[in-house]
Amino acid sequence: MMLSALDVVIVLGYLAGIFLLAQWVSREKQGHRKNAQDYFLASKSLPWWAIGASLIAANISAEQIIGMSGSGYALGLAIASYEWMAALTLLIVGKFFLPVFLRNNIYTMPQFLENRYGRTIRIVMAVFWLILYVFVNLTSILWLGSIAVSQVTGMDQIYALLLLGGFALAYQVYGGLKAVALTDIVQVSLLVLGGLMITALTLNRIGDGQGVIAGFRHLLEVQPERFHMILSRDNPYYKDLPGLGVLLGGLWIMNFSYWGFNQYIIQRGLAAKDIAEAQKGVLFAAFLKLLVPVIVVIPGIAAVVLAPGLSKPDQAYPTMMGLLPTGVLGLVFAALIAAIMASLASKINSVATIFTLDFYAKLRPDQDEATLVRVGRVASLIAVALGMLAAKPLLGSFDQAFQYIQDFTGYFTPGITVIFLLGLFWKRANEAGALAAAIGSVLLSIAVRVMWPEYPFMNRVGVVFLLALVLAVVVSLLSKTRTGSDLIRTDDVSYRTPASFNIGALIVVVIVAVLYAVFW
Numbered sequence: 001m002m003l004s005a006l007d008v009v010i011v012l013g014y015l016a017g018i019f020l021l022a023q024w025v026s027r028e029k030q031g032h033r034k035n036a037q038d039y040f041l042a043s044k045s046l047p048w049w050a051i052g053a054s055l056i057a058a059n060i061s062a063e064q065i066i067g068m069s070g071s072g073y074a075l076g077l078a079i080a081s082y083e084w085m086a087a088l089t090l091l092i093v094g095k096f097f098l099p100v101f102l103r104n105n106i107y108t109m110p111q112f113l114e115n116r117y118g119r120t121i122r123i124v125m126a127v128f129w130l131i132l133y134v135f136v137n138l139t140s141i142l143w144l145g146s147i148a149v150s151q152v153t154g155m156d157q158i159y160a161l162l163l164l165g166g167f168a169l170a171y172q173v174y175g176g177l178k179a180v181a182l183t184d185i186v187q188v189s190l191l192v193l194g195g196l197m198i199t200a201l202t203l204n205r206i207g208d209g210q211g212v213i214a215g216f217r218h219l220l221e222v223q224p225e226r227f228h229m230i231l232s233r234d235n236p237y238y239k240d241l242p243g244l245g246v247l248l249g250g251l252w253i254m255n256f257s258y259w260g261f262n263q264y265i266i267q268r269g270l271a272a273k274d275i276a277e278a279q280k281g282v283l284f285a286a287f288l289k290l291l292v293p294v295i296v297v298i299p300g301i302a303a304v305v306l307a308p309g310l311s312k313p314d315q316a317y318p319t320m321m322g323l324l325p326t327g328v329l330g331l332v333f334a335a336l337i338a339a340i341m342a343s344l345a346s347k348i349n350s351v352a353t354i355f356t357l358d359f360y361a362k363l364r365p366d367q368d369e370a371t372l373v374r375v376g377r378v379a380s381l382i383a384v385a386l387g388m389l390a391a392k393p394l395l396g397s398f399d400q401a402f403q404y405i406q407d408f409t410g411y412f413t414p415g416i417t418v419i420f421l422l423g424l425f426w427k428r429a430n431e432a433g434a435l436a437a438a439i440g441s442v443l444l445s446i447a448v449r450v451m452w453p454e455y456p457f458m459n460r461v462g463v464v465f466l467l468a469l470v471l472a473v474v475v476s477l478l479s480k481t482r483t484g485s486d487l488i489r490t491d492d493v494s495y496r497t498p499a500s501f502n503i504g505a506l507i508v509v510v511i512v513a514v515l516y517a518v519f520w
Helices: 005-025 038-044 048-059 062-075 077-103 109-116 119-152 155-173 177-183 182-205 214-222 250-260 263-270 273-306 313-321 327-361 369-395 400-410 415-425 431-451 457-478 499-519
Strands: none
Touching: 005 182, 005 250, 005 327, 038 048, 038 263, 048 182, 048 263, 048 273, 048 457, 062 077, 062 119, 062 273, 062 313, 062 327, 077 250, 077 263, 077 273, 077 499, 109 327, 109 415, 119 155, 119 250, 119 263, 119 313, 119 327, 119 369, 119 400, 119 415, 119 431, 155 327, 155 369, 177 327, 182 214, 182 273, 182 313, 182 327, 214 273, 250 263, 250 327, 250 415, 250 457, 263 327, 273 313, 273 499, 313 327, 327 457, 400 457, 415 431, 415 457
16 A cells, blocks of 8 residues: 555645644743743643543554554454443543542642652652553554554555654654644544544445445444444453453443543643633543544454455554545545654653653752753653664564553553542542552452463453452551641532533433443
């Protein structure tokens, strides 16, 4: 597959346009120099539409588009649970988590942990997140994104990887979070438009030119086994998505950890003008999440009919792109690049934020604002370089990288969720209990994996969460809490939400319920 001259012009036009837009929205008023709040939290001025779009742009990248489409090719619509359950999770985050974070003027998740528990847990979790973001998130986006670029353009994959990382670094390194968030509305619009186009064109081809609905009906007829949201025990992929355990167990824990306590996601909400704007933003993101399986998973299932026998499931989406006509291919390819760029830039900025504010600023508290911004830019550069070097060794041998990422993070997410939930809603929890949950989560996960290697990882996450929760509670009750260690105020936090949020949330819940009822 090779891009035509028109496709190349479209893609280059997008790249030039998004770079110039990022620099323009990042400009400062004459006489003003960027400070840490400007660079890492976009001056705490993000409107709801930027928050919602940026949440989705940070989330949907190569690991989602390429990886989840590959899982759609392998196991079907059931993989959409990650998206539709996430929509419900966002509603809980907006109503119960963000009010506490914004009331306490939180910049980073490690900062919350220090203010709630103490300095040790802040350092432990900051180190963990830096490792996760660089060696799991950045590497997965770079690797899967380079697969797509290589297949579409014919470019050597390593060159593609270097270009992706270099451009993502260049367009956000000056403006920080503001450059990322205020351009994400363009990125998400292009992503949704391009995704809907590839879904429509592949379904139309399956329907022999009779339209999208005819193509979808035919796909249902010839691949009915791929349209079940709840997999039975005899399904070969039950281990990845264990039936009702998806709805009732570990996926909730993974979603809370990802959407509620993950720096590069929650950072958008922390940068809101106020709590009302943040809640409107997460509601907007919840509606967008409902669309994601349509633009990502359906093309993967369509590839089973249009391109059977692929050597690797992760080739499904790039292969479907090869069916597109000139011009449309350039637009859809630009949409894919948009998703990769937005997500890469988000991870890069969050690495810089945690390193600068949770390490450097603590070690060198006397540094001025300009120095902190400069350190953040250097941290961005180093993070991208490490991600480029580690991408192939870590991910080159996996057929379904999306599932690898979920499995790996599943060792840590139970402990993270326990620490934050207790920190938010149980004042007796202390640092000893939090550390016990963090360490216990990893050790218990390894123990379950070793003793029951065939046990579904999602169920493992749920079981380990309960065990880590009990461990944290017991240790907290048996140990003393240091006086003055809890600086988080929750006594004056209001969890009431406006009618517009409540009505929108109800609509999201009803849509998700209907989808599961139809595709049970």
